[in-house]
Amino acid sequence: EAWRWYYVVVGESHVDISDTWWQTETGGHLITSLPGCTPLKPGSVTLPFFGIEPGLLDATTLKEIDGPGEGLLVIKRPWPGQARTIFGDGERYEQVYFPVEGYYLTGDGARRDEDGYYWITGRVDDVLNVSGHRIGTSEVEDAVNTHPAVVESAVVGAPHDVKGEGIYVYVTFHTHVTIDKALLTSVKETVRKVIGPLATPDHVHPAQSGLPKTRSGKIMRRILRKIAAGTFDDLDDVTTLADPGIVAELIEGRKGVSM
Missing domain, CATH: 3.30.300.30 (ANL, C-terminal domain)
Structure with missing residues (x-):
């Protein structure tokens, strides 16, 4: 509702809203629209940035979800801005961000539709x-x-x-x-x-x-x-x-x- 109001009333239905997903630990936007290029969907952070490969894991089985679905948001491959450690506590870094082998666990939940668009549903610890x-x-x-x-x-x-x-x-x-x-x-x-x-x-x-x-x-x-x-x-x-x-x-x- 807020997205639609902002798009219609403030943007007069022609100004792009650039919703993004990122963290301090990611060093920059990982899921983001390209204003003027990416078709928008209300509330969606849209599509992965170049070179970023996100995924969803089932919250119970920790198995990867194919196609549309909702689960734990993970990143499947390294990227240039990725945090390398926690100062003075490398073991904690591995425990927090890599509890599932082969995936960077973001701590956020997300939903993905049939077009590959993502919606962030909130922190999974919430x-x-x-x-x-x-x-x-x-x-x-x-x-x-x-x-x-x-x-x-x-x-x-x-x-x-x-x-x-x-x-x-x-x-x-x-x-x-x-x-x-x-x-x-x-x-x-x-x-x-x-x-x-x-x-x-x-x-x-x-x-x-x-x-x-x-x-x-x-x-x-x-x-x-x-x-x-x-x-x-x-x-x-x-x-x-x-x-x-x-x-x-x-x-x-x-x-x-x-x-």
Whole structure:
């Protein structure tokens, strides 16, 4: 929806949107469109750059997926900008990036269509295990963000006595709405309708001052996870946040919540 709005309203249906996929460790874009050349598909990072050979592995069997499918995004061949090691810890480098022989494991999930176009579905470590069912946090966030009162959201897991892991949602609402029980319930119902009962959030936490972000705009999910878990004394360094004061407000909002 955001892609289509930007393309039609801002770009007047003729300006290319160049979605890309890359990491600090990759040294540059590995999956990217060539503006003016690559046919676009909404939300897709399109096709591999020259010389890059991505692939998908089944998350359970770790076997490579042929053709269209969804799984773990890997890179199958070396490339010039590839990180060579972790300073002072080469063993960790191999464990993190090469747990499956012959593949560079990106840590991201992706979907590929019949034309070879890729969509990034989110970090694979941001997958919740709710009563034995695997649910991606990005999938829940996408559903939450369809609610007309929601500005942005962040979903994390939190310990749950029955499910093992519950779905904890931080939401920033539009300033003109009244935040009450009915609104929070309607957010849960929205997720239930979009995804299904298993993905219904266990708790919706209003975050009207915003989410904890770095100065570059990256949401610090490790802080959100610890607050959701009720671990307030082990938040590590928060000085890198654009607004460290948000953390205290979120902690206050978490107190008294039972999962």
